[in-house]
Amino acid sequence: MNRYVSGFCQYRLLLWELVKKGIKLKYRRSYLGIVWTLLEPLLQTVVLTIVFGTLLGTRTKTFAVYILAGRLLYSFFSGATKGAMRSIRSNSAMIKKVYVPKYLYPLSAVLYNYVIFLISLIVLAIVSLVFGVYPTWNLFLALIPLVLVLIFALGVGMILGTISVFFRDMEYLWDVALMLIMYTCAIFYYPEKIINSGYGFLLKWNPLYCLIANFRAAVFGDPFNWTMIGYAGICSAVVVVLGFYMFYKNQDKFILHI
Amino acid sequence: MSEKKLALEVNDVSIKFNLSKEKLDSLKEYVIKLLKRQIKYDEFWALQNVSFTLNKGDRLGILGLNGAGKSTLLKVIAGVYKPTTGMVKKYGKIAPMLELGAGFDPQYTGRENIFLYGAVLGFSKEFLKSKYDEIVAFSELEKFIDVPLKNYSSGMRARLGFAIATIVEPEILILDEVLSVGDAKFKKKSEARIMSMFDKGVTVLFVSHSLEQVKRLCNKAIILEHGKLVASGEVEEVAKIYEQMTK
Numbered sequence: 001m002n003r004y005v006s007g008f009c010q011y012r013l014l015l016w017e018l019v020k021k022g023i024k025l026k027y028r029r030s031y032l033g034i035v036w037t038l039l040e041p042l043l044q045t046v047v048l049t050i051v052f053g054t055l056l057g058t059r060t061k062t063f064a065v066y067i068l069a070g071r072l073l074y075s076f077f078s079g080a081t082k083g084a085m086r087s088i089r090s091n092s093a094m095i096k097k098v099y100v101p102k103y104l105y106p107l108s109a110v111l112y113n114y115v116i117f118l119i120s121l122i123v124l125a126i127v128s129l130v131f132g133v134y135p136t137w138n139l140f141l142a143l144i145p146l147v148l149v150l151i152f153a154l155g156v157g158m159i160l161g162t163i164s165v166f167f168r169d170m171e172y173l174w175d176v177a178l179m180l181i182m183y184t185c186a187i188f189y190y191p192e193k194i195i196n197s198g199y200g201f202l203l204k205w206n207p208l209y210c211l212i213a214n215f216r217a218a219v220f221g222d223p224f225n226w227t228m229i230g231y232a233g234i235c236s237a238v239v240v241v242l243g244f245y246m247f248y249k250n251q252d253k254f255i256l257h258i
Numbered sequence: 259m260s261e262k263k264l265a266l267e268v269n270d271v272s273i274k275f276n277l278s279k280e281k282l283d284s285l286k287e288y289v290i291k292l293l294k295r296q297i298k299y300d301e302f303w304a305l306q307n308v309s310f311t312l313n314k315g316d317r318l319g320i321l322g323l324n325g326a327g328k329s330t331l332l333k334v335i336a337g338v339y340k341p342t343t344g345m346v347k348k349y350g351k352i353a354p355m356l357e358l359g360a361g362f363d364p365q366y367t368g369r370e371n372i373f374l375y376g377a378v379l380g381f382s383k384e385f386l387k388s389k390y391d392e393i394v395a396f397s398e399l400e401k402f403i404d405v406p407l408k409n410y411s412s413g414m415r416a417r418l419g420f421a422i423a424t425i426v427e428p429e430i431l432i433l434d435e436v437l438s439v440g441d442a443k444f445k446k447k448s449e450a451r452i453m454s455m456f457d458k459g460v461t462v463l464f465v466s467h468s469l470e471q472v473k474r475l476c477n478k479a480i481i482l483e484h485g486k487l488v489a490s491g492e493v494e495e496v497a498k499i500y501e502q503m504t505k
Contacts, residue, residue, distance in 0.1 A: 014377035021374065025365055097360030098378055099337030167288065252340040256275060 007101055015104050015111075022083070022112030037119045041072055045127070052188040062220070065133050068124050069219050070187035070212045073145070076117035077153050077208055078178050083109035084157025085164045085174060092258040102251045103244070106161040110154045128219060136221035144229060145215040152207060152236040158243030165254050185209045204228070207235035264349055265430060265461040266312040271334060271344035273305045304330045305341070305485045312478070314349075314429075317462040319472030319493060321500050322482035328465045331482065332432050335463065350429025350461075353379070358419025364408035368399055368418060371407055375422050389425050396451075397421035398444070417444055424451055430461045473497055 027033045045068045053063045060066070084106035088095065091105045128134075164170035184202045186194065191203055191213070203209045210228035217224055277300040305327045312318055320328050333339045335346055336354035361378035362371050372393055376386040394403055397417040407415065433452070456462065456475070466472050472479060472493065479496035481489040481503070489499045 010380050011377070013373075013381070013383050017374050017377040021363060021366070021370075024370075025363070028365060094361045094378065096338065098354060100378055169286065255339060 011101055011104060014100060015108055018104060018108035019112045019115065022108065023115055026112075026116070034119070037116050038123050041068060041075070041120050042123050042127070045071060045123075048188050062131050062133050065124070065128050065131050065219065066190075066216065067188050068127055069216045070185060072117060072120055072124060073149055073212050073215055074182055074185055074187055074208065076113055077149060077156075078182070079116075080110040080113040080153040081157045081160055081178075082171075082174065083113055084154070085160035085171060087157075088161055088165050088254055089258055095255060095258065102254060103158070103247055106157050106247075107154065110150070110157050113153075114150055124219070133220060138218050138221045138224075140218075141224055142215055142218035145211040145218070145232070148229075148232055148236050149208070149211050149215075151240050152211070152232070155236060155239030155241070155243040158247045159239065162243075162246045162250050165250070165257050181206065181208060185212055187212070207232040263314040264311060265314045265316065266335070266349065266463075267347040268308060268310050268331075268335065269345050269347070271305055271308045271331075271341045271346060272303060273330060273334060273339060274342040275302045275304055276300070277302050303485050305334065305482075307344070308482070308485075308487045309344075310480060310487070310490055312461055312463075314461055315459040316478050317456065317464065317476040319476035319479040319496075320463065320465045320482065321469070321472060321479055321496070323504075325484075326482040327485040328482055329434060330485075332434055332463060332465060336432055348430060351426070352430040352432065353423060353426060353428035354432045358416050358423060362407055362415065362419070365406055367406055368394075368403040368410070371418065372422055375419065376425075379423065379426075381426065393418075393421045393425055396447070413441060413444075420448055424448075424455070427455060427458065428460060430463070431455060433462065433464045469497055469500060 023034075027036055030036060032039065045064055048067050048071065049064045052067070053059065087105035087109040088102065094100065095102065095105075160170060160174060164174075184206045185208055186203060191200075191209075194200060194203055203213075210225075210232040214224055214229055214232075216222075308327075308331065310318075320331065322328050330339065332354075334341050335348070336352065337346075338354075361375045363374060366374060372390060373383070373386055377383075394400055397414075397420070399414060399418060402410065402414065410418070431452075462476070464472065464476060476493050478491065479489075479493045479500075480487055481496060481500055483503075489496050
């Protein structure tokens, strides 16, 4: 254990450099640069609000805030897990030539997506104020889902990263799985629609939905659902432990497969 | 003679690769083949029971034909590969110069790459900042330091890599034919830097096909053949065996 801690200290700079690289290179050579972090979710929310709000008739004034809160969390999760999944292969040149603790690659992929996500929360703040959703003390509770989603994404990312080294197909399978996760997260519709249809378990058993629902509750100042938070917390803990375990068990074999 | 300190211990190291006949990259294929019990691997031992020790200040030349396992051995020592059996013990900081600039990002500028590659090699930020000017000066890239690396020539890239990797004084230096970096002028400069490290008593592992170079630089040598250690000892004796082998 001590060895890992001292190893981590030695490679702290590398982790930071990899995170910085991810953020810097994402928007390099685009004219608006980091502004896209704010513009992208904003434009997508406009589209989603028009389609699902105006055209399909969900006429609540704060629907845009509702969509944005869900979408931001989901797109962090999808970006982070995809990034972590591909991190081993995309850094294969480095892995083949110098020794570096390998968990740094998926970890940095998740972290840089998280930083971009945190920046994009500014949009949520602005949109909330514009539509008259004002912060309450409940907003501080948003920290819980925000931390849990990071842990959850890291765990899932480590699992996927390990598997996809051995099976490239995982990348395509995960795209499909992400679509399923997106539709069972109630991002652009109200959950009542599904709960009333008798398929509510689809939402309840989805840890990401539990996090999104509570994040929204914090934003709107509604009471928290602690059962859901507990469930999501347990899921995150299990997934992160499993992820690191799988990764450590297999990391020495990575080099033979990339 | 004073008692010598151990620098490196390679203890009975073997490494096995599975060469699958067909590439099994997809889950579907894997499951089908698994059910049909058709997964066959060709086992290939890249290294078999290699053992040797080096004292501080020893300079070891590693000889062998192509595919003998020289680079694999260096990668095991550098920690890139984990040996299937056996172990490697290192005493001191190791500077692997296997392929210079392995951690470079082509979209990054030279300046950014200095910090990125430095971090890959495990240096601290303060250290890199204090040595930044020296690195730039040594690589002679002052004019191009803010240009993305993809616009560098391969010689410029190698120079930058060399300058970063040799900024520390390591205890163990791994050289995989990197003495031929850049143009004639830079080659002289890089040789001079490595020679000064030699003088300071660094332990060196050196792979080369040139027996001349090995004789000139090293005091010990080993020969690898098909992953097995066939000779080891003082450089003169081993060089004679090698000359016999390659006749």
